[in-house]
Amino acid sequence: MNRRRPRSPDQPRGELSKRRKFVACQRCHAHKIKCSGDQPCAKCRQVGCADECEYAARDRQIKVNQSFLDELVAENRRLKAQSASASRAEADREQAENGPARPTDATDGPDEGNTSVRNPLIGDRAWFHRYDPSAPPLYVGEAACTAFATRFRRFLTGNNATAHIPRTQYVKDESITAANTANVQWPSLQQARLLVKIAMRQVCHMYHLVMRKSTLEKLEDIYRTGNFECTVNKCKFFALFAFGEAYSMRAEPSTGSRVPGTAYFARALSLVQVPPERTNITHLETLLLLSLFSYYLNRRHSALVLVGTAMRLGLSIGMNHNIPETQLIDPVERQHRLRIWWTIYVFDRTWGSKMGQPSQILDDDIHLDMPSSISPVQLHNEQFSDTDHLTANIELARIVGDTIAKLYSRRKYSETFLQRVQKLLKALKHWVETLPEHLRLNEDDLEVNRKSISSLHLSFNQCVILTTRPTLLHLLINNRTTDISQPVLTLGEACIHAARHSYSVILTKWINGSLPVFGYFHAHYLFSLALVLAMASFLPIGSPSDLGAFETSLEMMRSMSENGNLAAAEFHMNLVQVKECLGRYREANPSSSSSATSNIDSTIPPVESTPIPLVTTSTATAAAVPNNTSILTPEDEPLGLSGYALPATAAGNGTTAVPGFTTAMAFMEPTMQDFLAQSDFDLGLLHPVDTFMSEESFFTSQGI
Numbered sequence: 001m002n003r004r005r006p007r008s009p010d011q012p013r014g015e016l017s018k019r020r021k022f023v024a025c026q027r028c029h030a031h032k033i034k035c036s037g038d039q040p041c042a043k044c045r046q047v048g049c050a051d052e053c054e055y056a057a058r059d060r061q062i063k064v065n066q067s068f069l070d071e072l073v074a075e076n077r078r079l080k081a082q083s084a085s086a087s088r089a090e091a092d093r094e095q096a097e098n099g100p101a102r103p104t105d106a107t108d109g110p111d112e113g114n115t116s117v118r119n120p121l122i123g124d125r126a127w128f129h130r131y132d133p134s135a136p137p138l139y140v141g142e143a144a145c146t147a148f149a150t151r152f153r154r155f156l157t158g159n160n161a162t163a164h165i166p167r168t169q170y171v172k173d174e175s176i177t178a179a180n181t182a183n184v185q186w187p188s189l190q191q192a193r194l195l196v197k198i199a200m201r202q203v204c205h206m207y208h209l210v211m212r213k214s215t216l217e218k219l220e221d222i223y224r225t226g227n228f229e230c231t232v233n234k235c236k237f238f239a240l241f242a243f244g245e246a247y248s249m250r251a252e253p254s255t256g257s258r259v260p261g262t263a264y265f266a267r268a269l270s271l272v273q274v275p276p277e278r279t280n281i282t283h284l285e286t287l288l289l290l291s292l293f294s295y296y297l298n299r300r301h302s303a304l305v306l307v308g309t310a311m312r313l314g315l316s317i318g319m320n321h322n323i324p325e326t327q328l329i330d331p332v333e334r335q336h337r338l339r340i341w342w343t344i345y346v347f348d349r350t351w352g353s354k355m356g357q358p359s360q361i362l363d364d365d366i367h368l369d370m371p372s373s374i375s376p377v378q379l380h381n382e383q384f385s386d387t388d389h390l391t392a393n394i395e396l397a398r399i400v401g402d403t404i405a406k407l408y409s410r411r412k413y414s415e416t417f418l419q420r421v422q423k424l425l426k427a428l429k430h431w432v433e434t435l436p437e438h439l440r441l442n443e444d445d446l447e448v449n450r451k452s453i454s455s456l457h458l459s460f461n462q463c464v465i466l467t468t469r470p471t472l473l474h475l476l477i478n479n480r481t482t483d484i485s486q487p488v489l490t491l492g493e494a495c496i497h498a499a500r501h502s503y504s505v506i507l508t509k510w511i512n513g514s515l516p517v518f519g520y521f522h523a524h525y526l527f528s529l530a531l532v533l534a535m536a537s538f539l540p541i542g543s544p545s546d547l548g549a550f551e552t553s554l555e556m557m558r559s560m561s562e563n564g565n566l567a568a569a570e571f572h573m574n575l576v577q578v579k580e581c582l583g584r585y586r587e588a589n590p591s592s593s594s595s596a597t598s599n600i601d602s603t604i605p606p607v608e609s610t611p612i613p614l615v616t617t618s619t620a621t622a623a624a625v626p627n628n629t630s631i632l633t634p635e636d637e638p639l640g641l642s643g644y645a646l647p648a649t650a651a652g653n654g655t656t657a658v659p660g661f662t663t664a665m666a667f668m669e670p671t672m673q674d675f676l677a678q679s680d681f682d683l684g685l686l687h688p689v690d691t692f693m694s695e696e697s698f699f700t701s702q703g704i
Contacts, residue, residue: 141356195244
């Protein structure tokens with residue numbers, strides 16, 4: 001047992017501990033002999049190795065000094081972190097007491113390091129909101145439009161502590177439970193036929209969810225035999241009834257829910273078995289229907305979980321592989337199985353893009369043929385929707401998944417950020433150039449386009465926006481502080497073009513009364529384009545009409561919200577906050593309001609002053625003006641109607657106001673063609689983004 005040597009009375013305190021801390025020189029240590037600890041030690045002086053011993057001592061001293069410096073650096077970082085946390089808390093208190101801070105110059109923040117391999121929006125940590133111990137925080141992906149709106153408001157306010165707006169406009173779990181307690185019964189046969197046919201018309205032309213003829217035959221068989229208690233069939237048809245009511249009614253009469261069909265949805269959700277040990281295709285159909293309807297209730301997390309369950313169950317039965325014909329001979333059933341898988345794939349990537357979530361399966365793990373048509377043609381048309389439309393949806397979903405992975409994730413890539421953007425835009429350009437003729441928009445008369453076609457092009461425009469809007473926000477922040485390169489301007493212009501085209505398509509559907517009341521996606525597209533157009537109004541590549549289009553979008557969103565659309569209610573709250581921040585920013589920066597004035601396109605003809613009612617209605621009901629609908633005229637600024645293509649009925653002359661305003665217009669610009677032709681791009685063209693763009697990550701415990 002080692003005992004500490006006693007200290008002599010005349011020995012100063014601490015001297016013994018100091019003597020015991022010396023390190024033997026290298027020579028004594030190697031020979032395992034006692035070292036005196038001097039520099040040089042007695043042995044080294046005796047054998048003539050004093051120089052070597054002094055060198056070793058200096059080396060040890062350097063190591064000790066370096067360790068001391070490392071400790072100082074770590075302590076300095078810790079103190080800085082505490083100071084930054086205290087500063088943010090103080091900023092929050094000042095904002096609560098004195099209102100938002102004035103915008104700060106984008107160059108005031110510290111350099112965040114090399115942004116050549118990273119989306120300039122994304123920081124080193126995932127985005128959380130203030131933590132609430134009573135509930136787990138929820139992740140907010142950078143790809144989410146609401147997160148982008150918060151980034152924009154932080155720029156406008158100059159305050160990187162500007163709070164993310166919580167999601168409150170969705171059907172709560174308690175409401176689902178209450179709706180399920182209602183006495184939900186099978187409707188009459190006539191009503192059931194009507195609801196199922198409406199559902200097939202509205203959603204089954206967009207996605208392959210069920211086989212049309214087989215589903216209608218099964219419905220007839222259920223009512224003929226009175227077999228209403230089969231849980232599998234009950235779940236599927238109640239989910240279809242929910243869609244039928246959503247597209248044919250204004251409100252839920254039995255439960256008072258804002259969204260018709262909620263009672264059928266709640267009943268189907270309570271009966272569906274998640275997960276079964278042995279799944280079947282009908283069960284997967286039901287999961288897809290319930291996942292899609294969850295978006296109508298603005299329950300995005302539920303939608304993601306349901307399609308995730310469908311994905312895993314599909315993998316459990318090998319749906320990502322081609323099944324041998326010897327095991328499934330019927331060509332209709334084989335094609336149905338194949339198409340259900342690809343619908344799961346589309347939902348997985350599309351839903352993930354709305355929330356910034358990664359895809360559940362890699363493309364390399366899918367060994368399945370693409371959809372095809374079966375013979376005879378009549379049999380195909382009885383059961384399936386257009387093959388080319390489904391294939392185009394799949395290819396677009398693949399690009400969307402790549403966009404989330406390559407631009408909005410924290411994966412490490414050898415390519416620069418602009419190189420990855422370039423490849424994604426090349427894929428989008430190829431998609432739109434190879435689109436079959438019957439799936440192209442009729443740009444001369446947007447009114448005649450089927451819902452499935454216009455929605456496909458709106459989804460394409462959203463993908464362009466998702467790919468280019470990080471650069472647009474970077475352009476906005478650095479507009480007055482740095483020299484902007486041509487590639488950055490080109491990407492900003494592409495983003496604005498896509499937003500303007502989506503605005504034209506949605507405005508046409510709104511005026512014609514064909515915009516769905518309770519759908520999620522049109523409200524989402526409207527919200528996304530409105531943010532882009534609000535940004536464009538600040539930039540030389542924008543136009544004053546962009547601000548007017550933002551105001552019109554806000555008005556449409558307000559009306560959709562008041563008519564019961566829950567997603568529109570959430571997005572409207574965000575846009576109202578953006579508008580307030582815009583007003584305060586322009587008051588503090590008067591010169592910003594005229595930044596885009598010099599770039600007005602003088603070739604855009606004015607629109608006649610015929611009043612344009614803003615009307616929204618279900619396609620299954622007669623178009624009618626709601627009590628709260630405003631009547632707007634093109635002269636009412638800031639509506640911005642004169643700056644964009646309007647439908648023929650609005651223009652009053654049988655043609656659109658702006659000929660040539662097409663889906664592919666962003667790729668026709670010479671600067672875009674030059675950008676896509678580049679073989680290598682250095683992201684050094686993009687300057688580091690201001691620190692408040694990525695200082696904290698988005699998580700929240702407030703129900704987003």
